[in-house]
Amino acid sequence: MxxxxxxxxxxxxxxxxxxxxxxxxxxxxxxxxxxxxxxxxxxxxxxxxxxxxxxxxxxxxxxxxxxxxxxxxxxxxxxxxxxxxxxxxxxxxxxxxxxxxxxxxxxxxxxxxxxxxxxxxxxxxxxxxxxxxxxxxxxxxxxxxxxxxxxxxxxxxxxxxxxxxxxxxxxxxxxxxxxxxxxxxxxxxxxxxxxxxxxxxxxxxPMYTYQVLSRIPDFVPLFGTMLGGIYWITHRRQDVAEAEANEKGQKGGAQ
Amino acid sequence: MTVPRIRFTFWKAVFAVIMVGGIYCTFLRFFRGLGASTNLSDQFPWGLWIGFDVMCGVMLAAGGFTLTAAVEIFNIKRFHSIVRPTILTAFLGYLLVCAALMYDLGLPWNIWHPLIMRNPHSVMFEVAWCVMLYTTVLALEFSPIVLEHFKLKRALRVVRSFMVVFVILGVLLSTLHQSSLGTLYLIMPNKLHPFWWSPLLPVFFFLSAIAVGLAMTIFESSMSSKYFGRELELPILRDLGRVLVVVLALYGILRFEDLLHRGVLKLVFTPGYEQRFFLLEIFLSVIAPLGLLLIPKVRENAQGLYLAAVLTLLGFVTNRLNVTITGVEIAVGGRYAPKWTEVVITVMFVALGFAIFGLAAKYLPIFPEEKAQIPALREPSTRFSEAAVPVHAGD
The missing domain is CATH 3.30.70.20 (Alpha-Beta Plaits)
Structure with missing residues (x-):
C-alpha cells in the first residue's frame, strides 16, 4: 500500500x-x-x-x-x-x-x-x-x-x-x-x-523520454542492417566494375 | 617568411597563457569544489561545461560519422581524402568531452558506475554508454593512422579487416548519441521554453549534427590549407556545401513545421528575451548560411564556403546553448552566466583541441597522399589561388 x-x-x-x-x-x-x-x-x-x-x-x-x-x-x-x-x-x-x-x-x-x-x-x-x-x-x-x-x-x-x-x-x-x-x-x-x-x-x-528510449532496442538491428545493406550494395557495384575492368584488361593483354 | 613565424610564436604564447590559466582553474575545481569554481546553482545545475564542452563538443565531432558514412558505407569515393581529418576531429572531440565531463561531474571517480548500475529508463544511461562505446570505436577507426606511422603491418591488416564493422557501429552509435542529447530534454516539457522543447528534439539534434559535421569538415579543410599549407580540396568542399544546403533546408523546414503545429509561431513575432536568442540562433544556423550558399558565386568560392560553414557552426552552438541555458531561465526564475573559471576551462579544452590537431597533423599521416611534397612553410594565399585557378579555368 x-x-x-x-x-x-x-x-x-x-x-x-x-x-x-x-x-x-x-x-x-x-x-x-x-x-x-x-x-x-x-x-x-x-x-x-x-x-x-x-x-x-x-x-x-x-x-x-x-x-x-x-x-x-x-x-x-x-x-x-x-x-x-x-x-x-x-x-x-x-x-x-x-x-x-x-x-x-x-x-x-x-x-x-x-x-x-x-x-x-x-x-x-x-x-x-x-x-x-x-x-x-x-x-x-x-x-x-x-x-x-x-x-x-x-x-x-x-x-x-x-x-x-x-x-x-x-x-x-x-x-x-x-x-x-x-x-x-x-x-x-x-x-x-x-x-x-x-x-x-x-x-x-518519464513517458516523454521512455517513448523514445523504448524504441532503441528495435531501432538498432534495423538501422544496423540498413547500414550494412547499403554498404553491401554500394560495394557490390564496385566489385562488379572492377571485375569487368580486369576482364577487359586481361582480354586486352591476351590479344 | 617573417610574418607567419611571428604569428606562430604569438599563438604559442597565447596557448601557454591559456594552459597556465587552465591548470590554475583545474586546481580550483578539484580542491575548492564546484561551488567555488562555477556559477552553477540549484536553479542551474547545468551550465557552460554541459552546454558547450559536452553538448557542442559532441556536435562538433559529428564530421567523423557523417564523412565515414558517406565514404565507407555510401561508397562516395571523392570524399576519401578528407575522411582522416574528420576522424581525428571526432576522436579528439570525444576525448575532450570525456575530460570535460570529469570537471562537471560532482563525483567524477564514479563515472564508470553506469557500467554496472543500470537504469535503461534513463537517457543519461544511454548517453553514458554511447560515449564509452563510440570513443572506443573512434580509437579503433583512428588506429590505422598510428599503425601506419609505426609501420605495424600485421596489426594494420587485422584492424582493416574489421573496419566495416567499426564504421557501421560508429554511425549507429553516433546516430543514437547525437539524438539522445536532444532526448535528454524531452522530460522537461514544462521547463524548457516552447521555442526549444519539442517532441522532435532528438530529430533536430541528429539533423543539426549532420549539418555541423559537414560545416566542420569545410571549416577544418579551410584551416588546414591555411596553416599547414595543404592543397585546398575546393571541388570536394563545393560538394559538401551542396549537401549542407539540403540538410539545412530540411532542418529549417522541420523547425518551422514544428513551431507551426505546436502553435508557437506567434511567439516568434512577439518581442522578448527568448525571442531574441531564438531569432539569433535561426538567423545564424539556417537563414544566413542558406542564403549565402544559395548564391552560386558564394557556393563555388573558398572564402564563401568558409564563411557559410563558420556561420552554421556559430548558429548551432547558439542552439545548444539556448537549449541548455536560455530556454530554462524563465522556468527556474533566474539568469546564468558562467564564472571566469568556467570560461577558462572551456577555452583550455578548445585550445587543447586545436593544439593536438596541429600536432597530430604534423606527425601522423592524416593527409597521407600529399605528405611528402609539402614544404614546411608556404604562403597560404598562394595555396588558395593555386587550388582555385585550374578549377576556374575548367568552368
Missing amino acids: SKGILYDATMCIGCKQCEQACATENGLPYDDKVAAQEVTSAHKYTTVLTKDDKFMRRMCMNCDDPACASVCPVGALKKTSLGPVTYDKSRCMGCRYCMAACPFGVPKYEWDKAVPGVRKCIMCGKRVAEGKQTACAESCPTGATKFGDRDALLEEAKKRIHDNPGNYLPHIFGETEVGGTSVMLLSSIPFNSFGYRTDLTERAL
Missing part, C-alpha cells in the same frame, strides 16, 4: 514544528536563522511559506512516477513501493540530471563540498519502512500535515472540499500533477501564489 502525505494549508498555523522535526530527523542544523529561510536547500528539506495569514509547505512531492528517478543513469534515486523517493549517494556520479529534470525544482546540491551529493526530502524513507509516520506529520500539532495511505488521504481531501467548499480551492495539488504525487496539498488561495506551477502536465514525465 502506497503511503502519502496530505497537507491542508487551512489547518496550518505556521509554527514550523515540521521544519524542526525534519532537521532533527535528517541531522541538519536548525536555528532561528534557518527557520527564517523560506526556501528549501541542501540543508533544509522543507519550508513553511508565509503569505499574509496564509501558509504553505514546500517539500519533495515524492511523485508516483518521478522524473528524477527515471533520469538517474545509475539508479541512485528510487521510488519505493511505499511511496518515498529515496537517494543512495554511493551510486551517484553527480551528473545532476535529476535536478534538471525535476518539475518542482526539488533536488538540491552540496555545491560547497568536495564530495557533494544530492539533498532532498525523502519522505522519511527509513521511518516509513519501519511502519512509522514521517517526522513532519508526527510533529504537526494541528494535523495540517497528515500521513497515511495515499488513496485514503485522497478520499479525505475530496471529502474536505465537498463538505466545506467555501474554505477550499476545488483543486487537490498532487492528485494528477505529473501523473500524481505522494504528497498532496489543499489550499484556500491559488497554489501559484506560493510558487507552485499550476500549468504542469498530467502525464507522467
Whole structure:
C-alpha cells in the first residue's frame, strides 16, 4: 500500500514544528536563522511559506512516477513501493540530471563540498519502512500535515472540499500533477501564489523520454542492417566494375 | 617568411597563457569544489561545461560519422581524402568531452558506475554508454593512422579487416548519441521554453549534427590549407556545401513545421528575451548560411564556403546553448552566466583541441597522399589561388 502525505494549508498555523522535526530527523542544523529561510536547500528539506495569514509547505512531492528517478543513469534515486523517493549517494556520479529534470525544482546540491551529493526530502524513507509516520506529520500539532495511505488521504481531501467548499480551492495539488504525487496539498488561495506551477502536465514525465528510449532496442538491428545493406550494395557495384575492368584488361593483354 | 613565424610564436604564447590559466582553474575545481569554481546553482545545475564542452563538443565531432558514412558505407569515393581529418576531429572531440565531463561531474571517480548500475529508463544511461562505446570505436577507426606511422603491418591488416564493422557501429552509435542529447530534454516539457522543447528534439539534434559535421569538415579543410599549407580540396568542399544546403533546408523546414503545429509561431513575432536568442540562433544556423550558399558565386568560392560553414557552426552552438541555458531561465526564475573559471576551462579544452590537431597533423599521416611534397612553410594565399585557378579555368 502506497503511503502519502496530505497537507491542508487551512489547518496550518505556521509554527514550523515540521521544519524542526525534519532537521532533527535528517541531522541538519536548525536555528532561528534557518527557520527564517523560506526556501528549501541542501540543508533544509522543507519550508513553511508565509503569505499574509496564509501558509504553505514546500517539500519533495515524492511523485508516483518521478522524473528524477527515471533520469538517474545509475539508479541512485528510487521510488519505493511505499511511496518515498529515496537517494543512495554511493551510486551517484553527480551528473545532476535529476535536478534538471525535476518539475518542482526539488533536488538540491552540496555545491560547497568536495564530495557533494544530492539533498532532498525523502519522505522519511527509513521511518516509513519501519511502519512509522514521517517526522513532519508526527510533529504537526494541528494535523495540517497528515500521513497515511495515499488513496485514503485522497478520499479525505475530496471529502474536505465537498463538505466545506467555501474554505477550499476545488483543486487537490498532487492528485494528477505529473501523473500524481505522494504528497498532496489543499489550499484556500491559488497554489501559484506560493510558487507552485499550476500549468504542469498530467502525464507522467518519464513517458516523454521512455517513448523514445523504448524504441532503441528495435531501432538498432534495423538501422544496423540498413547500414550494412547499403554498404553491401554500394560495394557490390564496385566489385562488379572492377571485375569487368580486369576482364577487359586481361582480354586486352591476351590479344 | 617573417610574418607567419611571428604569428606562430604569438599563438604559442597565447596557448601557454591559456594552459597556465587552465591548470590554475583545474586546481580550483578539484580542491575548492564546484561551488567555488562555477556559477552553477540549484536553479542551474547545468551550465557552460554541459552546454558547450559536452553538448557542442559532441556536435562538433559529428564530421567523423557523417564523412565515414558517406565514404565507407555510401561508397562516395571523392570524399576519401578528407575522411582522416574528420576522424581525428571526432576522436579528439570525444576525448575532450570525456575530460570535460570529469570537471562537471560532482563525483567524477564514479563515472564508470553506469557500467554496472543500470537504469535503461534513463537517457543519461544511454548517453553514458554511447560515449564509452563510440570513443572506443573512434580509437579503433583512428588506429590505422598510428599503425601506419609505426609501420605495424600485421596489426594494420587485422584492424582493416574489421573496419566495416567499426564504421557501421560508429554511425549507429553516433546516430543514437547525437539524438539522445536532444532526448535528454524531452522530460522537461514544462521547463524548457516552447521555442526549444519539442517532441522532435532528438530529430533536430541528429539533423543539426549532420549539418555541423559537414560545416566542420569545410571549416577544418579551410584551416588546414591555411596553416599547414595543404592543397585546398575546393571541388570536394563545393560538394559538401551542396549537401549542407539540403540538410539545412530540411532542418529549417522541420523547425518551422514544428513551431507551426505546436502553435508557437506567434511567439516568434512577439518581442522578448527568448525571442531574441531564438531569432539569433535561426538567423545564424539556417537563414544566413542558406542564403549565402544559395548564391552560386558564394557556393563555388573558398572564402564563401568558409564563411557559410563558420556561420552554421556559430548558429548551432547558439542552439545548444539556448537549449541548455536560455530556454530554462524563465522556468527556474533566474539568469546564468558562467564564472571566469568556467570560461577558462572551456577555452583550455578548445585550445587543447586545436593544439593536438596541429600536432597530430604534423606527425601522423592524416593527409597521407600529399605528405611528402609539402614544404614546411608556404604562403597560404598562394595555396588558395593555386587550388582555385585550374578549377576556374575548367568552368
